[in-house]
Every structure is written in structure tokens, then in C-alpha cells.
Amino acid sequence: MDQVWITEILKGIGKFFLDPIFYYSIILAVIAGMVRVKRERNDFHIRVLNPLQELSFLFPAGLLIGLLLSIITIASGFTISYSMIAILAIITIVLSLIGNFRLLSPAFTIGLSFILLFLAKQFNWNLPIVSEYPSEKSLSGFIVLLGLLLIIEGIQMNRNGTKRFSPILRNSRRGLTVGANQVKRIWLIPVFCFLPAGPLTAPFEWWPTFDFGTGSYSLILVPFIIGFQQQIQSTLPQLAVKRVGKQVLLLGFLVSAIAAAGMWLPILSIGAIFVALVGRGWISYQHRVRENSTTYYFTPQKNGLMVLAVIPHTPAEKLGLEIGEIIHKCNGYVVHDKDEFYKALQKNRAYCKLEIFNTDGEVRFVQGALFEGDHHELGILTVEAKKNWDGNEAS
Template sequence: MWQDWLLELLKGFGKLFLHPVFYLSFLFAAFLGVNRVKKERRNFTVRAQNAYFELKQMVPLGLIVGLCISILSIGLVLVVPMEFIIYTGIFTVVLALIGKTRILSPVYTAGLGIIVSSVSIFLGWDYFLFSQSNLQSSEYIFPTAIILLGFLIISEGIFVRGNGVKGTSPRLRKSKRGQVIGVHLLERAWILPVFLFVPSGILSIPLEWWPMLTVGNQTYSLILVPFLIGSKMQVQGEHPFWALRNVGRNIIILGSIVIVGGAASYFFPLASIGLVLVAIIGREWITIKQRNKEKNQSFYFSRKNNGVVILGIVPDSPADKMGLRIGEMISKVNSIPVQDKNQLYIALQKNSAHCKLEVFDNDGEIRFVQRALFEGDHHELGLLLIPDEKVHGNEAV
């Protein structure tokens, strides 16, 4: 028996490399990285992170979360039709190719996959991509797909809350009044490999009391499916760390609600389609709520009368090594009050060997930071700042 399980696990793992979404995920992350670098250089002449940053972020957390969901998937015997996997992959490929990162949320890719799979099984569609379904329209497999959708939504929340806060991209925008302000943009994708049961195979699961689908001789196979999960969000009214943490928490709550609804839909199978719509509406509500919150807040990254706000920091730069953080405000440089980038630059030149900064941290408390400067450091501290009003371009300090 255990040999059968081991064989199915190995075969399922091998099928991961046959899935086009697996390769598309890396290409899409590379595209996001290159595109981000171009826009940051356009705004600041330097980039905050290198072009490989998105590639480095997409795998590690995804493997951990994917392993956890796979354990739950196998333990709960989450059986999904092959149609669901194929249609979800098709929607993922299309949305990635047209660059719609925000709509790569699983509520759209997996949610639409559930809806179209339901229709295809009910109508008995037959495509060259796969043979006609061995499921009957009276056999309801989709409560398990809804539970899986809930897990995928929770994964998105974990990615946004745990990883999205790392390395958000600083940008410059103009307000409605023509004032140059700073914003932070999260646009990232993660790959999430998950083991799922599909009907037909050599695995027999003798749990008659378990509310799962019974198909033919009750045999199943395991397949490792890569899900590409994307998220895009702009923050301008608060610190990006707290904004993304709050949005991530709300997404996790939405996913938990979908899981509970999926469990309940075992008794009311037709409610599965309604739950997909609830997930889509809920995800849009989270986005709209955040946007409205942003509109009612003053700009977090804007010119101040009592200091210079740090919009971004280049990794491994002198500013990074001094412990400066995004959102902090530099009020004095070498005991000289500064109100804009030009004044900060002039104050740095007052002492070419040493730099002492008076900084208001993100809690509004004053702290002092100092560091010996080497030749050229005062020209390239690694600070990304909002440009002065009379300066059309912007450069890193």
C-alpha cells in the first residue's frame, strides 16, 4: 500500500514540471523585477532593489505554505476534478500574459476555474485538452474545491502580510494639487505548489464516513499543482508595513469564511457557486476599503516643514548600514536643521568625514544616528527622497 502512495507522490511531483504555470511563474516574476527597476530608475536614477528581488521572494515562503496546504489537502482528502486544474491554469496564463497582477488573486483564477468547471461538467463538454469528464453532473465534487479556494485565499493573505511588506517599491506621484508625493507599491507574485487528489488512479481511500466524492471504483491519483498568486497594491496614506499587514489579515479572514462555507456546502452543494461570488466580492471589498481609507488620509510621504521624510533606502548603502528606515524623518544633519533634499546635501558636506543625524522614527521618537563617512559616501548615502519643489528631476542622496 505504501509503495502505491510513494509512487503516486513521485509521479505527481514529476507532473509539476509538465505544468506551464510552473515556468510562467518564474518568467512573470522576472518581468515584474525588470519593470520595477526601470520605473525606480526613472524616478530616482537608482533602483531600490535589484531585478532578481522578486524571483528570490516568490519561492521560499510559497514552498512552506504549499507544504502545509498539501498536508491538509491529503489529510482532508480534497478531491478536485481535472477540469478545475486545467481551467485554473488557463485563466492564470491569460491573466499573467496580459500583466494583470492584481487579478492573479486565487479568487479570480481558482474561482473562475470552479465556475467554468461546473458548467463544463454539467454540459458534458469535450475538448482536445482532455477527454470528456468521468463525472456526472449529479456528483458534486466542488465543495472540496471551495475549501481549497479558501486555503489559497489564506495563502495570499499570508504572502501579503508576511512577505509583501519586504521591499515595497518607492515611487513618485503628483497629487491632484500638483504636489509631488511619495507612494509605495506592492506588485509581486508567489508560486504555491500543492498536492491534490484527482479522480482515477491507483489510490484507494476507504473512508466511507468521510464527506468526499465517490467516483466509480473510488480510486484517485495525486498531482502537484503550481498556483501562481499575485497581488498589487499602492499605499500613500500610511506606512506600507502597517497597510499591508492589515490587508493581509483581512484576506486571511476572507479565506477562513470561504473554508467554513465550503464545509457547509457539502450539505448544500449548489451553494458552491455562490461562495465563489462571495469570495470575489469580498476580495474586491478589501481592495475598495483600502483605497477609500487612503483617500481620507493625508499623504504619508510628502514634504514636511520640520524635516525630510525617507521614501526609500538602497540596500547595503551607508544609510542602510546606519539603521535608517523607510518612513523616518531626518530633522537635523550635523546639528543643522534640514527641510528638503538640497539642505540635507549641503549639511552633509559640512563634515566630509563624519555624519550625525537627528531622526524621528516611525513612533515619533527622536534618536541620533552617526557614522564615519568615507570618500564619496556623502554623495551616495543611499536615501531616496521626495524632490524639492523647484527641481523637476530626482536623484538619490
């Protein structure tokens, strides 16, 4: 028995690399990095973040969570069919083409997949990619999985969505140059599920919760894509992402509770889908309304230079400068624009002393040595970078 399970686990992992979503997620992440770098160079004449940053977030963050979720799906006996996997892959690709990362929430990918499968089964549609209709229990389990993945989306936004923002320069309604930050994340969550037909049978009488136990099954490792995309201009980006992340997390718990009850009362599964789709759409809509109706946060300041972004691996990062802080003095000189800042830096090319207003408006002092080859302006970007362009790469 143990040997059979080990064999099926290895086969399930092998099937993972046959899924087109695995390769599509890599391509999607690489293209997103290329597009971002092109925009950064257009705005600041410099590449701010590594072009493979999106790819670096794709796997590591999702592997452990996928393992934990796999324990739940295996323990519950959740089954998935090739038709469900095919529909989910198509919906995921279509949504990514329509809305980039914005529509890659499981509320939309799994939610719309469920609706299509449910309608196809109810009206007996002859879809080429649907070789068999999933059972009601499998569809109900699909919604439970949606709720759990929504919880994971909220957790990932709070843990990994608050790092490495990409700065943007744009024109305000009054024609002024203002700053914003964009965050784009895509995670691949590999989850073990049971697939009808195979050598595995239920080892316990109390197993299954779903379909397992009524037949024989094999294991398959299914890649689920979770993504989100936000542009933030009204506040510090980490605060906005955490706020939305908490809302998604609460929605995930609510959908999971309703979906779990739907295992015994199927009509609640439909209710869970409605809550997931409307709730996630409302969260995104509220964020957009808030951003468009609030005054811009990253604007030219009278008392210094506001940090829009910190380039990784530069003196600014080593000094601990953060997004949203205002540099008031450099080497004892008050600075109002990037030209004054650059001149003040030249007063002492080996050492730098800064007087800064942090995001709470409190004064703090930072200082550190500068070395040959360091970024000539510490590695900070401000809204003046495009407004008063003078040939420097960053300010």
C-alpha cells in the same frame, strides 16, 4: 504499499515541472522586476531594488505552506482533474494579462474557474479543453481549497508583503510632486492532489471526504499562483498591507467555513463563491477609495527630509533608517532639502550623526561610520529627488 506511494509522490513531483503555470510564474516575476527597475530609474535615476526581487519571493515563502496544505488535501482525499487544472491555468494567465498581479487572488482565479466548470457541466458545453466534467464533490472540494488559499494569501501578505517596497514619484491633484510606495508579490504554492486513474486506492474505510475510495488514483503536484499588488500613498505602506492582509485572512476563514458546509449542502458552495468574489473585490475597492480620498503622506516637509525609501545595503539601512521618518539634522545642521543634506554630510565624511523624527513624531538619534565607496547621500530617497533634479542619483 509504501513503495507505491513513494513512486506516485515522485511521479507527482515530476508532473509539477510539466505544468505551464510553473514556467509562466517565473516569466511573470522576471518581467515584473524588469518593469519596476525601469520605473525606478525613470523616477530616481537609480535602481532601488534588485531586479530579481519578485522572483526571490516566488518560491521560498510558498514551499512550506504548500507542504502543510498538501497534508490537508491528501488527508481529505481531494481530487482534481486535468480539466480543472487546464481551466485554472487559462483563467490565471488571462487575469494576469488583464490586471497584472491585482487579480491573482485565489478568489478570482479559482472562483472564476469554478463558475466556468459549473456552467459547462450544467449546460453540457463542449469545451475543447474539458475532456471530462468533474464530480460535484470535486467542485465542492475546489471551493474548500479556495478558502484555504485565501487564508494563505492573508498570511503571506502579513508575513512577506511588508518588506522591500518600491518607491514612486507622482504628481498630486494640485500639481505637486508627492511620493508613494508600490508592493507587488507573487507566490507559487505547490499542492499535492489526487488525480483520477492510477495505482492508489483508499487504505482506510473512513477515507475519503471527497471522491477518494470510489476508484483508483495517482498523485499530482499542482502549482497555484497567489499574487497581489497595491499602491500606497496615504500612510506607511506596511500598515496598509497589514490592514488589507487581515481583511483577506478573515474572508478566507469565512469562505472556508461556508465551503466546508457545502460538502453536505451543495448550494452553500455557490454561496461561498459569491462571498469570495464579492468580498475580495470589495476589499480591493475599499483600499483604492481610501487611497484616493486621503491626503498624501509622503510630501515635502518643513522640518526636514521625509524618507520615502531606503536603498538596500547602504549606510541608511545600516543606520536603521525607516520609511516615513524625517531627518531633521545632519552633523548638527538643520536640513530642509537634499542640497542642505548633502552639504551637511560633507562636514564629516568619515562619520555621520542624524537627529530624526520617527513615525510617531518622537526624536531619536542615530550615528555611524562612513567608508569609502558608501553611497554619497547615505542611500535614502525623498520626494525632492525628481522635483529639484540636479544630476545626483538619490537624495
